Amino acid sequence: MLSPEIYALLFKALLDTLYMVAVSGLLGTALGLPLGVLLAVTGRGELLQNLTFNRIAGVLVNMTRSTPFIILVVAIIPFTRLIAGTSIGTAAAIVPLTVAAVPFIARIVEGAVREVDRGLIEAAQSMGATPFQIIRKVLLPEAMPAIALGLTLSVVSLIGYSAMVGAVGGGGLGDLGIRYGYQRFLPEVMLAVVIVLIVLVQIVQSTGDWIARRVNKRNLKS
Amino acid sequence: MITFEQLQKTYPSRGTGTPVQALADIDLTIGRGEIYGIIGRSGAGKSTLLRTVNLLEKPTSGRVLVDGVDVTALSARELREARHSIGMIFQHFNLLSSRTVFDNVALPLELAGVTKAQIRETVEPLLDLVGLTDKRDRYPAELSGGQKQRVGIARALASKPKVLLSDEATSALDPETTTQILHLLADINKRLGLTIVLITHEIAVIKEICHKVAVMENGRIIEQGPVFDVFAHPKHETTKTFVDPVINRGIPDSLRARLSPTPVAGSNIVLRITFTGERATSPVISAISRKLNLDLNIWHGQIDEIQGAPFGTLVVEAIGNPQSIEAAISLLNVNKLGVEVLGHAVPGNLRAAV
Numbered sequence: 023m024l025s026p027e028i029y030a031l032l033f034k035a036l037l038d039t040l041y042m043v044a045v046s047g048l049l050g051t052a053l054g055l056p057l058g059v060l061l062a063v064t065g066r067g068e069l070l071q072n073l074t075f076n077r078i079a080g081v082l083v084n085m086t087r088s089t090p091f092i093i094l095v096v097a098i099i100p101f102t103r104l105i106a107g108t109s110i111g112t113a114a115a116i117v118p119l120t121v122a123a124v125p126f127i128a129r130i131v132e133g134a135v136r137e138v139d140r141g142l143i144e145a146a147q148s149m150g151a152t153p154f155q156i157i158r159k160v161l162l163p164e165a166m167p168a169i170a171l172g173l174t175l176s177v178v179s180l181i182g183y184s185a186m187v188g189a190v191g192g193g194g195l196g197d198l199g200i201r202y203g204y205q206r207f208l209p210e211v212m213l214a215v216v217i218v219l220i221v222l223v224q225i226v227q228s229t230g231d232w233i234a235r236r237v238n239k240r241n242l243k244s
Numbered sequence: 245m246i247t248f249e250q251l252q253k254t255y256p257s258r259g260t261g262t263p264v265q266a267l268a269d270i271d272l273t274i275g276r277g278e279i280y281g282i283i284g285r286s287g288a289g290k291s292t293l294l295r296t297v298n299l300l301e302k303p304t305s306g307r308v309l310v311d312g313v314d315v316t317a318l319s320a321r322e323l324r325e326a327r328h329s330i331g332m333i334f335q336h337f338n339l340l341s342s343r344t345v346f347d348n349v350a351l352p353l354e355l356a357g358v359t360k361a362q363i364r365e366t367v368e369p370l371l372d373l374v375g376l377t378d379k380r381d382r383y384p385a386e387l388s389g390g391q392k393q394r395v396g397i398a399r400a401l402a403s404k405p406k407v408l409l410s411d412e413a414t415s416a417l418d419p420e421t422t423t424q425i426l427h428l429l430a431d432i433n434k435r436l437g438l439t440i441v442l443i444t445h446e447i448a449v450i451k452e453i454c455h456k457v458a459v460m461e462n463g464r465i466i467e468q469g470p471v472f473d474v475f476a477h478p479k480h481e482t483t484k485t486f487v488d489p490v491i492n493r494g495i496p497d498s499l500r501a502r503l504s505p506t507p508v509a510g511s512n513i514v515l516r517i518t519f520t521g522e523r524a525t526s527p528v529i530s531a532i533s534r535k536l537n538l539d540l541n542i543w544h545g546q547i548d549e550i551q552g553a554p555f556g557t558l559v560v561e562a563i564g565n566p567q568s569i570e571a572a573i574s575l576l577n578v579n580k581l582g583v584e585v586l587g588h589a590v591p592g593n594l595r596a597a598v
């Protein structure tokens with residue numbers, strides 16, 4: 023049904039998407055996870071209360087999260103150019119994807135960490151734990167099931183966002199779908215793109231669910 | 245081992261509320277190797293008091309000395325060090341769900357930077373002590389409440405503390421499990437010479453294992469002393485309401501209905517005689533009855549045991565001339581038996597007319 027050239031394009035687009043999602047997902051986690059933990063522990067009455075930091079970080083996160091992604095992509099073009107050396111292409115697309123992923127992941131991690139029972143923090147304090155030890159040995163391990171699910175959600179969202187970065191020549195499956203499926207009116211290409219995306223999201227979600235189940239020791243049936 | 249000196253704690257007001265004085269003028273000394281119980285109703289300030297020992301709660305003023313060291317004056321670093329020698333167990337266990345039994349018990353050692361080999365050397369005997377060797381690699385979700393608290397106890401003991409703090413550690417457990425956990429604590433106290441401070445709202449817990457008790461109300465200690473003395477001779481009303489149900493000093497309602505606070509025509513005096521220690525078993529009553537030619541009509545009696553010592557109460561209606569009754573009361577006092585006038589027994593038919 024599809025010509026070999028289209029297959030090749032589809033494969034290339036899939037790789038581009040995987041590349042963009044993987045890199046922005048990793049960078050987003052590397053920055054968003056610590057930011058999320060900081061947001062959680064600097065809140066009022068928390069382990070390392072620091073309301074000034076908490077408020078400023080909170081406002082920045084909210085600003086980024088309330089900007090529609092396609093506007094964010096365009097708005098930060100100068101920044102993208104500064105970081106990636108160009109504002110066009112797959113590598114450049116990673117910049118806005120990461121900028122969107124960081125606050126998204128940070129909020130998810132913050133929520134997960136806040137859900138950890140206060141009693142556990144207290145128990146660790148009664149053992150003489152430092153705040154850093156509490157984060158590393160108590161908060162992160164206990165929040166891990168929720169964080170795993172949250173990161174899965176983030177990756178799925180990134181797959182969706184990555185389809186929009188065609189606007190800055192980012193390539194990937196979304197771009198292919200728009201250029202071939204819509205603009206050249208090749209519905210079978212559009213269909214193929216959609217099917218690949220569905221399968222991709224399904225694989226990510228199942229893997230994430232599996233990991234979250236593995237790290238969750240709370241509802242064990244013996 | 246632990247001394248509270250002029251301790252005060254006021255929580256600042258939340259929103260529009262007024263500040264809460266959770267602790268007022270607390271002066272208390274807890275001896276080395278004692279099991280010290282603190283009882284009080286919910287909100288009395290028990291948790292707040294206990295938590296000042298490891299400074300989870302910072303007192304507004306006053307000092308807390310633990311083994312001679314004023315914990316309120318320590319730097320953050322010194323405080324963390326001091327906390328290694330103060331173990332704590334909790335009502336809801338506070339175990340890490342992500343760690344196995346072994347790893348939960350190992351946590352305080354990991355925090356203190358102990359090597360893996362030493363951790364194993366410490367944790368395994370502790371699991372044995374609390375009877376959980378076979379649950380070593382299980383997660384808390386796979387354990388019963390009693391087993392979880394055993395993990396909590398092993399964890400609290402891991403850093404070889406001098407003091408163990410227990411905040412309602414048995415309040416989430418059923419009565420049978422509660423007894424087992426209390427016996428484990430008593431056993432640890434004996435074997436390791438560990439000082440245990442436990443707070444509870446259940447008098448049965450105090451009766452079961454404590455040597456001494458303090459009763460709290462509205463942030464103050466209203467009564468304190470050896471458990472036996474406080475149980476046998478409670479002074480404060482609140483203490484009486486705690487103590488009455490477990491040692492049955494009360495009298496049945498049908499008899500209470502026949503009591504008048506003042507003498508009426510034809511009434512006889514009703515006495516409650518308290519026997520404690522070895523006197524619980526000596527035949528004082530029959531001797532008095534014989535000597536003074538008194539008829540003692542027994543209404544109600546009970547023999548109990550507190551901390552291994554017999555403790556009895558007897559409620560009697562004394563029938564005889566007033567001088568003999570006077571003499572009997574002073575004889576009972578001489579014999580160091582507690583005696584208390586409960587009232588006057590109204591003859592059945594008369595009462596109906598009153």
Ligand SMILES: Nc1ncnc2c1ncn2[C@@H]1O[C@H](COP(=O)(O)OP(=O)(O)O)[C@@H](O)[C@H]1O
Pocket residue numbers: 255256264265266284285286287288289290291292293
């Ligand atoms: N963190 C807090 N902030 C404000 N008030 C508190 C706080 N903790 C306890 N209190 C108040 O202090 C009093 C004593 O509480 P607590 O020590 O928990 O009592 P208990 O353990 O005897 O039930 C209560 O009136 C309670 O509402």
Ligand SMILES: [Mg+2]
Pocket residue numbers: 290291292412
């Ligand atoms: Mg309490």
